[in-house]
Amino acid sequence: xxxxxxxxxxxxxxLALPLIGLSxxxxxxxxxxxxxxxxxxxxxLLGGYCGQVSxxxxxxxxxxAYTAGILYFKLQISAWWGIPLSVAVVSVFAFLLGYIxxxxxxxxxxxxxxxxxEVLRITTENMGEFTNGTLGILIQQRTxxxxxxxxxxxxxxAALTFVxxxxxxxxxxxxxxxxxxxxQDAAESLGIDTTRYKTIALVISAILTGICGAFYxxxxxxxxxxxxxxxxxxxxxxxxxxxxxxxxxxxGALIGAGIMVLLAEWIRxxxxxGASHQAFFGILLIAIIIFLPNGIVGDLPKITRLFRRARA
Amino acid sequence: MSLLQVQNAYKFFGGLAAVTDVxxxxxxxxxxxxxxxxGAGKTTVFNVVNGFYKPSKGxxxxxxxxxxxxxxxxxxKMGMARTFQVVKxxxxxxxxxNVIASAYLRTDSKEKATAIAMETLKFTGLYEDRDVxxxxxxxxxxxxxxxxxxxxxxxxLLLLDESFAGLNPTELDESIxxxxxxxxxxxxxxxxxxxxxxIMSISxxxxxxxxxxxxxxxxPEEIRANPAVIEAYLGEEQHA
Amino acid sequence: MGSAQLEVLLQTLISGLLLGGLYxxxxxxxxxxxxxxKIINLAHGELMMVGxxxxxxxxxxxxxxxxxxxxxxxxxxxxxGIAIQKFLVNPVLKVDSILPENQVILTVGIGMVxxxxxxxxxxxxxxxxxxxYGTSAFYLSDIWKGSPIxxxxxxxxxxxxxxxxxxxxxxxxxxxxxxxxxxxxxTSQDLDAALLMGVNVQRMRVVTFGLGSGLVxxxxxxxxxxxxxxxxxxxxxxxxxFVITILGGLGSNVGAILGGLILGLFESLTATYVGMGxxxxxxxxxxIAALLFLPGGVASLLRRRTFGK
Numbered sequence: 001x002x003x004x005x006x007x008x009x010x011x012x013x014x015l016a017l018p019l020i021g022l023s024x025x026x027x028x029x030x031x032x033x034x035x036x037x038x039x040x041x042x043x044x045l046l047g048g049y050c051g052q053v054s055x056x057x058x059x060x061x062x063x064x065a066y067t068a069g070i071l072y073f074k075l076q077i078s079a080w081w082g083i084p085l086s087v088a089v090v091s092v093f094a095f096l097l098g099y100i101x102x103x104x105x106x107x108x109x110x111x112x113x114x115x116x117x118e119v120l121r122i123t124t125e126n127m128g129e130f131t132n133g134t135l136g137i138l139i140q141q142r143t144x145x146x147x148x149x150x151x152x153x154x155x156x157x158a159a160l161t162f163v164x165x166x167x168x169x170x171x172x173x174x175x176x177x178x179x180x181x182x183x184q185d186a187a188e189s190l191g192i193d194t195t196r197y198k199t200i201a202l203v204i205s206a207i208l209t210g211i212c213g214a215f216y217x218x219x220x221x222x223x224x225x226x227x228x229x230x231x232x233x234x235x236x237x238x239x240x241x242x243x244x245x246x247x248x249x250x251x252g253a254l255i256g257a258g259i260m261v262l263l264a265e266w267i268r269x270x271x272x273x274g275a276s277h278q279a280f281f282g283i284l285l286i287a288i289i290i291f292l293p294n295g296i297v298g299d300l301p302k303i304t305r306l307f308r309r310a311r312a
Numbered sequence: 313m314s315l316l317q318v319q320n321a322y323k324f325f326g327g328l329a330a331v332t333d334v335x336x337x338x339x340x341x342x343x344x345x346x347x348x349x350x351g352a353g354k355t356t357v358f359n360v361v362n363g364f365y366k367p368s369k370g371x372x373x374x375x376x377x378x379x380x381x382x383x384x385x386x387x388x389k390m391g392m393a394r395t396f397q398v399v400k401x402x403x404x405x406x407x408x409x410n411v412i413a414s415a416y417l418r419t420d421s422k423e424k425a426t427a428i429a430m431e432t433l434k435f436t437g438l439y440e441d442r443d444v445x446x447x448x449x450x451x452x453x454x455x456x457x458x459x460x461x462x463x464x465x466x467x468x469l470l471l472l473d474e475s476f477a478g479l480n481p482t483e484l485d486e487s488i489x490x491x492x493x494x495x496x497x498x499x500x501x502x503x504x505x506x507x508x509x510x511i512m513s514i515s516x517x518x519x520x521x522x523x524x525x526x527x528x529x530x531x532p533e534e535i536r537a538n539p540a541v542i543e544a545y546l547g548e549e550q551h552a
Numbered sequence: 553m554g555s556a557q558l559e560v561l562l563q564t565l566i567s568g569l570l571l572g573g574l575y576x577x578x579x580x581x582x583x584x585x586x587x588x589x590k591i592i593n594l595a596h597g598e599l600m601m602v603g604x605x606x607x608x609x610x611x612x613x614x615x616x617x618x619x620x621x622x623x624x625x626x627x628x629x630x631x632x633g634i635a636i637q638k639f640l641v642n643p644v645l646k647v648d649s650i651l652p653e654n655q656v657i658l659t660v661g662i663g664m665v666x667x668x669x670x671x672x673x674x675x676x677x678x679x680x681x682x683x684x685y686g687t688s689a690f691y692l693s694d695i696w697k698g699s700p701i702x703x704x705x706x707x708x709x710x711x712x713x714x715x716x717x718x719x720x721x722x723x724x725x726x727x728x729x730x731x732x733x734x735x736x737x738x739t740s741q742d743l744d745a746a747l748l749m750g751v752n753v754q755r756m757r758v759v760t761f762g763l764g765s766g767l768v769x770x771x772x773x774x775x776x777x778x779x780x781x782x783x784x785x786x787x788x789x790x791x792x793x794f795v796i797t798i799l800g801g802l803g804s805n806v807g808a809i810l811g812g813l814i815l816g817l818f819e820s821l822t823a824t825y826v827g828m829g830x831x832x833x834x835x836x837x838x839x840i841a842a843l844l845f846l847p848g849g850v851a852s853l854l855r856r857r858t859f860g861k
């Protein structure tokens with residue numbers, strides 16, 4: 001019962017939120033939170049459930065963003081078409097990169113994915129003809145000045161992602177993903193084609209991330225390789241969102257994205273500390289790993305126990 | 313026709329030969345034991361048979377199909393399942409989920425997979441523990457979970473790698489009972505075991521390997537009387 | 553090939569070799585840590601950045617030559633590494649979590665803290681160290697008057713290379729000849745056997761992390777006369793160290809040295825013949841090629857030759 005009621009209640013509340021007349025800045029924060037929630041959920045499918053910790057989700061975010069950007073820049077087609085098109089383009093990239101990186105296990109997988117994000121960034125920088133290089137792509141005419149429509153679009157994407165991942169995790173594939181995370185050799189000997197299912201998890205995760213990238217291009221109106229293929233500001237933040245919220249949990253990404261986006265904004269607001277947001281993030285990351293290794297949602301029992309003890 | 317044929321299999325690691333020219337066959341319905349001193353290459357033979365290692369030379373066929381170098385999951389799908397000497401439970405999954413994950417091999421429906429898993433858990437006496445997270449299981453039950461998981465893939469040939477090691481006498485008797493009942497279901501079994509009493513009482517035929525080579529093959533009575541086997545085991549005791 | 557083209561090629565190879573020697577030193581530090589701890593230290597480049605800042609400030613404030621700072625930054629980084637291992641990495645090794653990669657992510661966090669601490673303290677300005685010999689070089693025509701081609705050998709590059717060789721030699725001596733070095737190698741090769749033989753594995757882990765950090769700190773000092781410095785430079789060198797480690801074969805010291813040299817040569821060739829901007833792409837291509845075609849790295853080739861049938 002709660003499994004249906006809670007998501008519906010959250011969705012309903014998010015649907016109604018713009019009606020109470022929020023400032024443009026608040027709407028912007030909400031759009032960012034929902035976008036990061038979606039990316040976090042996508043990463044969590046591959047990292048949390050299937051156990052393949054990707055340090056390179058910026059690769060897929062960036063490919064999605066540039067799919068939309070290049071449509072506009074080279075072909076003068078609306079960048080919104082980038083959202084459906086990015087599904088195809090990102091799938092191709094995910095298959096190719098997956099073919100290479102999924103042969104590797106554990107930390108080597110992690111680092112190969114990190115490298116794939118960096119390769120795409122440098123390639124994009126060097127292919128100026130096609131991508132406008134380091135100058136980036138600017139969309140002259142934004143679709144809406146108001147944030148409301150952007151908000152509803154990203155809310156739809158996030159809700160869809162939530163449903164897709166919930167269905168997947170409960171299915172045969174979900175069992176296979178977790179089996180691979182727990183022990184690849186055992187999984188293989190139980191008849192699970194580990195390469196195939198890791199590829200499936202990667203491609204789905206990449207597509208969802210790429211859609212967010214394409215949305216980002218439309219929403220922000222400007223992309224360049226350093227922004228959308230950023231190692232720290234995309235790939236690592238994605239990991240942090242899931243780590244903070246809760247690895248392999250349904251709601252971890254939303255909690256994590258909320259905390260991280262607000263934290264980033266809060267630090268930015270402190271004069272003289274703007275450049276140091278990464279130090280804060282780094283310390284938070286270290287603290288989370290040591291004290292709450294399964295994130296806020298994952299370690300909820302531990303947290304409530306602590307509070308109870310504090311009150312007693 | 314034999315269910316499994318191993319023909320002149322070799323496995324080298326770097327320059328070291330772990331398995332040298334091993335051949336044997338398994339007939340449908342029998343229990344074949346693979347014995348030998350520690351480090352003789354028994355588990356390597358298993359790994360070559362179930363696809364974890366590609367044989368360096370030689371040929372493995374299962375149900376008449378050449379499976380040398382085939383991936384383990386494909387071999388499993390063809391009807392060969394295995395357990396691990398060092399148990400590999402899916403740690404953070406419940407016992408039931410462990411078995412469901414493997415039961416999915418023959419079905420896409422959750423109901424059917426759950427039904428197969430439930431039946432297998434009852435068969436192996438783990439039904440009461442079905443909701444336990446598997447890393448919390450005691451060793452004896454983990455060993456049995458390995459068997460349950462392998463059975464849930466509905467194999468024709470089951471490879472058991474030291475499923476009795478470290479069990480107490482009660483657990484040992486239970487496990488022997490389970491093996492006998494698996495055989496009654498018509499599943500062929502190949503078993504690696506150290507426990508001589510168990511081997512002699514349940515196996516139909518025995519293959520003995522030492523230093524990666526087959527040194528004897530025969531019924532339990534023949535093996536008991538074989539001088540080469542006695543030599544191999546006595547030799548081991550002297551070294552130990 | 554005309555003499556001008558030959559000149560370019562030889563000059564490229566020389567710079568590649570010199571760069572490769574320094575890379576080898578960076579790779580060695582990471583390889584040591586990976587061998588003993590079985591974790592990848594993604595703060596490796598940031599530790600080098602710390603070493604570089606030490607050398608920079610020693611020079612700027614006290615006029616200490618960067619090459620002398622090797623003996624300051626090395627020990628400082630050694631103790632920093634020990635502190636990181638004791639107070640951060642070790643607790644995480646004991647924590648039970650879903651993702652075993654937590655340790656890797658932890659080092660990412662450490663790297664982030666180091667690089668942004670440097671940004672706060674020193675701003676993100678590019679700095680260089682104006683040592684007097686910064687631009688001087690040996691020329692082939694100085695030695696051989698009638699030489700048909702002209703080659704140059706930058707003095708700071710050459711000195712850094714020689715220092716890198718000397719440090720590598722000292723490390724080799726330490727690992728091969730001293731008891732502690734032997735214990736470290738034993739821990740790296742077979743943890744259980746080392747434990748059985750009474751090696752204090754816990755202590756070896758701490759020392760190794762210190763040693764790996766000290767090595768990369770020293771490497772930082774060697775880079776200071778020839779490279780500019782900015783707080784975010786660490787990430788790039790972490791990647792370089794990692795590529796070298798994969799290329800060399802995980803945990804193999806000889807492999808790391810060869811891997812460093814190969815990478816140096818390859819980058820130098822890419823920069824000359826494809827374009828400066830593509831050198832990092834070349835780095836990743838060689839990385840991916842190594843993963844696909846040579847999963848055991850250069851070390852697996854060496855091994856095959858020794859025991860091969």
